[in-house]
Amino acid sequence: MLARLISLTVAISLGAALPAVADGPMRWIGRAEIAGELTREQAQLMRMRSIFAPEKVPARKVASGEYSSRFCATMMVREAVSMLDSFTDADRAEVLSYIGDRDAPRSAAALANNYQTEHFSFEWGTYGLTEIDGSEAQDLDEDGIPDIIERWASYFEHSYKIFKDTVGFSAAKLTSKIRIVIANTTPEYTLGEGTFGVTYGTLPPMIAVNNHFNFESYNAINDDPEGALIGLMKVTAAHEFFHVFHFIWMPEGWDQESDDWWIEASSVWFEEQPFDYVNDYVNFWFNSDDAWIATGEYKGLPVSRDSSEYYSGVYERGIFPIYIDEHLGGPQHVRAIWELIEGGNPTILGALAEHAATLGFDDITELIRGFFSANATMDYEEGGRFPVAVPDSTIDIATGTAQPGPEYLGARFRRESGDTGQYRVKLAAASPATWGMGLVAKRDNYSIVLGGVEPDGLITVDMDNVRQSDILYGVPIFLDPGGSSSDYTLQETAPWDTKTPPGGVTGATTAPIVEGVQVDWTYPANAVGAVILYNKEGSPFWKSRTILNPIHSAAIRGLMAESLYNFEIIAYDDRGNEATPYAFQATSGVSKPAFDPSPPQSTGGGGGGSTGGGGSSSSSDFLGLGGCFIESLM
Known part of the structure; x- marks a missing residue:
């Protein structure tokens, strides 16, 4: 029944109208359960309705410009599975209708319309296909393929290209095309109002995306120059595509109750790799109801279901793999952690500890100290x-x-x-x-x-x-x-004797990387860290990155491609005494492979249930229900 389940997400607009309180349903349900107004079983059923059947929960339209809060529902679903025996027969049947084994419909034959690209097979039915804003689907280039399908194809293929060619992940275990189904265009595949997409643990892999994202109770807020709904398409494609590999990589013994947060956090990180300019995080990181970011107390990384924010905080924790990327030496370190997991390390803290040891840390405690210290000043490329x-x-x-x-x-x-x-x-x-x-x-x-x-x-x-x-x-x-x-x-407390500043760094080397420079150096004796200052030649504006020993390498990205930059590295000791800066120049690498908005070349399909080009016609060997960016908006 739910053999392996990645992540569902619930995006709750602030101030949903259940009681006469400006609050979202998930928080209202939690308060009602604590107060004894709902039993544990009643509360869990309400949560399942909020995720899978939002039409059963009263809604209100959010005010313009109001940020929305996202809840990861994986843990909620797993909790419901664990307590199935305690539901009444009727409630159990309803819960199972939402989360049960749906092997049969997911193994249905290919839908009436099909479009094949190199790595994906796109399918849609005979009704309900729209543009992403809900308007009538167009085919402006008159090639017989709806423009919305060609958009999805370009976003998924670009995500694949960056995943493999730029970040360096291996796709060797992906032995078939990924099936992309447009939901609500056929009775077999439906997604409710507020649901962006879901990744299923099937072989071949399958992702379902909603036929539109113009949800009444959701304000799309991001930086995409083509519009916020287009930006949501891009990050949904990247996010869900990354989840496909989580099914492939997760070893036996993966601790669902303490480690699923890493799946979601690293997927938020991956969104930034192919679509760095979209910045979808502005929506949920600036939600005033998110205590982890918005208040003085940062809750812990959600390594336990008992954490007070295990349901709601996993997206915000996307800043942690961003720290690993930017403060340990580049995106290859996030990749290395996933490779350790794929290799059999069944916990994220175990994989982190193993990787930290290869970098010269005694354990992960100094890594975590560096992470929260960086957050004091948001010492990040886009901080x-x-x-x-x-x-x-x-x-x-x-x-x-x-x-x-x-x-x-x-x-x-x-x-x-x-x-x-x-x-x-x-x-x-x-x-x-x-x-x-x-x-x-x-x-x-x-x-x-x-x-x-x-x-x-x-x-x-x-x-x-x-x-x-x-x-x-x-x-x-x-x-x-x-x-x-x-x-x-x-x-x-009282003062003490001062120290002599350390010597400067030595042996600094550079290498061009995509839209950046990889910098390596050797610390002087007694140095505990180094500051890297950099600016484009001729610019008066400097940026910086602080790196803690034993890390002696930094991937400085986000630079103008193939341009000359000035650098200074300032080592400092455990009293904050700074060494003489080590100054040098370096030229940044080539541009990231450009996103090509033109439709990927078709390898077959186009209608009538065709499966040309080697695409799969069904999703078989059901492994479980998973996915993320399932937003039920109330």
């Missing part, structure tokens, strides 16, 4: 577009009194400014446990990141020379998997 954490205090890093700690693999943030000279902050946990502490000094156009990890929760971080213009961030991070964090305090 200026990312929402920043709201600190608990903007006046003082010191807490004065004990403060509640964050969740496992989570952090809190505090900020102050106006200090000069020596500075020391001490983290003291109320009870012994593994904690990390980041002290980040934000300067004019770069950041210095200091800190450490200690198993007893007592950490002191020093800076020898704080500048008056520095903005300081204190970032306590809970890293002990053994339980919930205790209270903590942050205290400023």
Whole structure:
């Protein structure tokens, strides 16, 4: 029945009208369950209706410009599966009608119309085909293939090309074309209002996409110059295509309750690879109802179903694989983690630990410390577009009194400014446990990141020379998997003897990469990190990236292709003392393979149920239900 299930997603518009409270149904259902107004079974049935039958849930149209919140429903569905025996007969039958084994309809013969490309087979029925905005389907080039089909074909084929040729993933295990079905054009395949797409665990692989995305209860917000609905088509194609390989890669023993967040987070990362300019994340990262981004307390990476945001936070955690890409040396590091999973490592934390060891880390704790320290200032290529954490205090890093700690693999943030000279902050946990502490000094156009990890929760971080213009961030991070964090305090203490600044980096080398430069260097003794400053020759504007030892390589991307750039690398020690900059120039690599909006060359099909060009005519060997970007909007 649900042998393997990747991810469903529910996008809930803010303020849905169930009770007279401005709130979404998923949160209303959760509150009602906690209050005893709904039993566990009733609440779970309501969630299934919200995902698969939104017409059974009252809706309201969201106001213009209002961001929407997305919920990953994989865990909700798995929870429903685990409790099937506790439903009444009628409710069990309804739940199974949503999530049960639908082998028969998914194995149906090819639909009436078919369009084949090199790697995909597109099928649609005899009614209901529309443009993505819901208007009548067009064929402006009069080639017999609807324009909407040709658009989908170009977006999927471009995603495949970037996946294989630019990011370097292997498609060797994909032994057939991927079947793309346009839902709601035939009785066999239907998707409800608010559902973008779903990836099924079938052989051959199959993805169903909705016949339109112009949902009444959803505001499409992104940066696509062709329009937000077109942008949603692009990222849906990339996101769902990446999920096809998750079915192929996931080993036996994959921990569904603690590791599915990585599937969704890395799919958000992959959206940026073929369609970097769409920036679909602006919709869900700027949702004011998302506590992980919008408040001072960053919840932990959702490694447990018990996490308070396991349902709703997996998309926002897309920033974590982006950190791995940009701060460990390039997209090949995300690929390497998936290769470890494919090779048999059944947990994401296990794969992370294995990869961290190859990079010279003792374990993943320093990796996580670097991640949250980078988030204090959003030290990313597109960090200026990312929402920043709201600190608990903007006046003082010191807490004065004990403060509640964050969740496992989570952090809190505090900020102050106006200090000069020596500075020391001490983290003291109320009870012994593994904690990390980041002290980040934000300067004019770069950041210095200091800190450490200690198993007893007592950490002191020093800076020898704080500048008056520095903005300081204190970032306590809970890293002990053994339980919930205790209270903590942050205290400023007395000065100390200063250190001599380290020597500069040596042996810096560069190599052109696609729209960027790969930079490698050798640290001087006692250096704990390095700042890379770069600008295009002739430009007064500089950007930066802070890299922590033992990482000694950075993929600086997002540059103008085949252009000369100035670079400076500034090493610094554990007191924040900076070395003399190492300056050099380098030329960026060629442009990323351009997205070709013209229809991919047909390899057969075109109508009447044709399966020419070697395309599959059915989806057989049912493995389970999966997918993402299933948005039920209320």
